[in-house]
Amino acid sequence: MNNEEFQAKQKRETEKLVHKLIRAIDEHPEKVNNYYDLGSLLTRLNDYQQAEELFMKALGIFEAKKDQAAIDLLNYGLGNLYYEVGKTDAAIKLYNKIEDPKIKADSYLMLAQSYMKKGQHKQAVAYGVTAHELRPADPAINQVLGDSLLALGEFTAAKKYYDVILQRHPGRADTQFNRGIVAMVLGEPYQDYLTQAQQLDPAYYKKSEQRLAEIEKTLQATKKK
16 A cells, blocks of 8 residues: 555545544534544644634533533633644633543643743643642653753753653653753763664654754853853
8 A cells, every 4th residue: 555545545534533423413412522522633633613613612502501521621622722723822711711620630731731832831830740740650741841841941850750751651752852951961871862862753853953952062161161
């Protein structure tokens, strides 16, 4: 199967899944998960307008029923859509509305990622720590904490979160790369982390090389002083 055939097959399967979820909504309009799953799929397919319309329509239905758990789930889905398209402030408003304990850790994680996207790393750490209390082993939560602390220059604290990830998920190129930066700054052996990152994701490594060069330059200048 060549690449064109593979893509055509994937497209057919995706269309089938979209139709299946539309049918599920028609047959069970009372089930919020059907709306959430379709809205999330449309978001992943970059069909943002249809996804937004679906989430808004579903919110109208479940707000009329005063079903708070359903409203929370839909706000989370709509928040993810807004995060994806760069409407970060709109996403933050929705994540802050969520009360359901089942998705509270996810909403705190997304709040941390949203503030990180805005360059507000202290707020990102605050929400990341709250998410971490609920799910301490979650690699995404540990990553956002490590990355935010790294951006704040809190290298020893960042190291702790990266090490938690690498114990169970050594195949993450971003974690290996950032852990290498932390090791470099702290004067620890760092080359193995960078080699791992390069082997795992050469494109990511190449994109991040400039950052690495700038840090090396800064460290050399500091040593000379």
